[in-house]
Every structure is written in C-alpha cells, then in structure tokens.
Amino acid sequence: MKEITSKYKKIKKLLPKPIVTKLDNINKERGGDGMYTVRNSPYGTVLLEEITFKKSYNSDWEKLNSIFTNGYRVILKPEVYFSSEIYKGFEDRIIVIYRNHSELEKFPYDEKCLTIKKNKSVSGFVVVDIRDMDSKKNNSIYLGAKCIGRPDMEFATKEEILKIQLCNLYVVSKIENVFNYLSDDVVNLLKEYQNEFEKTKLFTDNENLIKFTRNNSVCPDTGIPLRFEDLIDGIQESDEGRDKWMITTTKINLHHVKKRKPGKLNHNHKNVFFGSAIGNTLDITLPPNDPKSRDIMIQRLSWQYGIEIK
Numbered sequence: 001m002k003e004i005t006s007k008y009k010k011i012k013k014l015l016p017k018p019i020v021t022k023l024d025n026i027n028k029e030r031g032g033d034g035m036y037t038v039r040n041s042p043y044g045t046v047l048l049e050e051i052t053f054k055k056s057y058n059s060d061w062e063k064l065n066s067i068f069t070n071g072y073r074v075i076l077k078p079e080v081y082f083s084s085e086i087y088k089g090f091e092d093r094i095i096v097i098y099r100n101h102s103e104l105e106k107f108p109y110d111e112k113c114l115t116i117k118k119n120k121s122v123s124g125f126v127v128v129d130i131r132d133m134d135s136k137k138n139n140s141i142y143l144g145a146k147c148i149g150r151p152d153m154e155f156a157t158k159e160e161i162l163k164i165q166l167c168n169l170y171v172v173s174k175i176e177n178v179f180n181y182l183s184d185d186v187v188n189l190l191k192e193y194q195n196e197f198e199k200t201k202l203f204t205d206n207e208n209l210i211k212f213t214r215n216n217s218v219c220p221d222t223g224i225p226l227r228f229e230d231l232i233d234g235i236q237e238s239d240e241g242r243d244k245w246m247i248t249t250t251k252i253n254l255h256h257v258k259k260r261k262p263g264k265l266n267h268n269h270k271n272v273f274f275g276s277a278i279g280n281t282l283d284i285t286l287p288p289n290d291p292k293s294r295d296i297m298i299q300r301l302s303w304q305y306g307i308e309i310k
Helices: 002-012 017-027 050-055 061-067 078-083 101-106 158-173 184-197 207-212 228-232 277-285 291-305
Strands: 046-049 072-076 094-098 116-118 121-123 126-130 141-143 252-256 272-276
Touching: 002 158, 002 184, 017 158, 017 228, 017 252, 046 050, 050 072, 072 078, 078 094, 078 101, 101 126, 158 184, 158 207, 158 272, 207 272
Parallel strands: 046 072, 072 094, 094 126
Antiparallel strands: 116 121, 126 141, 252 272
C-alpha cells in the first residue's frame, strides 16, 4: 500500500481545492453536541451505550481495549451504576450521565466525580445533560466536560481512514467527465493511479467499489452518475432570501452502503464512498423495501438538484 499511498499524496497536491477538501473531510466526522465531539477524527475516544457494550462486545473490557486503542467510555444510567457492582473500579472507562431531574434526586453524586477536560485528557465520570423542553421553567442543565468523544459506530483507525481516502480518489478518477477539467499532467497521473490501484486488494477485494465504478462512478444509493462539476461547485441552491453562507448541503458527500449502527464498525473502505446528496436523502427518508416510492423520489430530487438521470 506504500506505493499507491505515495501516488495518492502526489496527485492530491495537484487537484482542485474542493476535491482535496472532500478527501480530507473523510478524516472528520460531522455532528456532535454536549459530550459528543464536533468535527473530531474518527479514531479518537469512543463513547458507547451500555447495551452495545453488553450485546456487541459481551461486556468484555479487554475486547474494547484491543479495538478502541485511543480510549473509550461506556455510557451508563445512574440507576445502573449505583445498583450494580460490576462497574465499580472501572470509573476511568465509564460515563454516568444524568438526563432528567428525578435521577439527580434519586442518585445524588459527589461533585468530585464530575468530568473535567484538560488538554486532550478527561478525568471524572459524571456528566449532567438535562434538556428541559419547557422554556418557561428553563430547567436545562449541563455539567461536566463537553466534547469528550465520538459514537462507537463512527470509529475507524488511521489506517482505515487512509484506505477510504485511497478508494475515493479512485471514485473521483472514474467520474465520467473528470478528465475534461484537469490538466494533461494530472490526467496522466490519475490514469496511472487507476491502473496501479486496480491491482491492489483495496480494489480486487472490494465488491462495492467495483460495482459503483464499473463503467463510471455512480451514487451507491441511486445509481445516478456522479458529475465532476458537483465536486467543484456542488453547493445546493438555497431558498430565496437565505444567504449562501448559511448553506451546508453539498451535491456530493460520503455514503455508507450499510448504515452505521452501534456495535457495527461500518466506517470502512468497503462501505464508504462518494455519492449524491439525493441518495443520502433517500436513505434517511424512505424505507429500503419501497422501490416505487424511491423511484418517484429519485425523479423529483434529481430535478431539484439539477442532476440528469441516464
């Protein structure tokens, strides 16, 4: 993989900035709130629910140690922590989170146990994150460190992130009209990259990648051909009256063929590919076994996003 990585780095320096940004953002997860980190590397500290710890990892601390080498915390309800002895002595591996006022009354905690974040390290094991939706009472509380880590389903090692980037440069190189927009030198390098990449196991053992780039690169969810223009200038048009800087939706973004679920490490090079925003919208809003509705939505959304279906 060393040679293909070297080629990837060389090509990336010559690509238009929007494409470089897309590739670099593979190393960054969106979202985050409260104790969940915003724009954090996927290989940082992991936060996983107790049910995931039990069902997916058989309550095996050593298994977690071997997978999440940059640290992890198992999230517990106060009643679970205070009524069970199995988590005592593992306070450096858990977060006890209070989500309502009644829990504070039933299970008072020592303030010394509140999480504190200093530099990149986090100490303490209690977080209070109560979100009171009654604006008149305004009883919302957040106590403890914020931005502690990421959900376990978004975890990936540095090596795996690099593999995803290598695969998606290949996706870019297989976009139908890509060579029309690049200099001859870059085109030749991309063609060399294609030939060398197709000899690696990253390609030969990757059924999804082969499927989505058989002729030209297509969206994993819709089969719509990807367009180079949408990588370069792919900001979705906003509603009238909304400033362009407020828009965050782009026409091409990352897709997970298999959805990310707790206990399933689906953030990997056989599952993560560039696709259209239409596909992600369909994936979120429609049930998977409703082809008629999906076809209708593809037609409507392709018109909205300005993408022609061939």
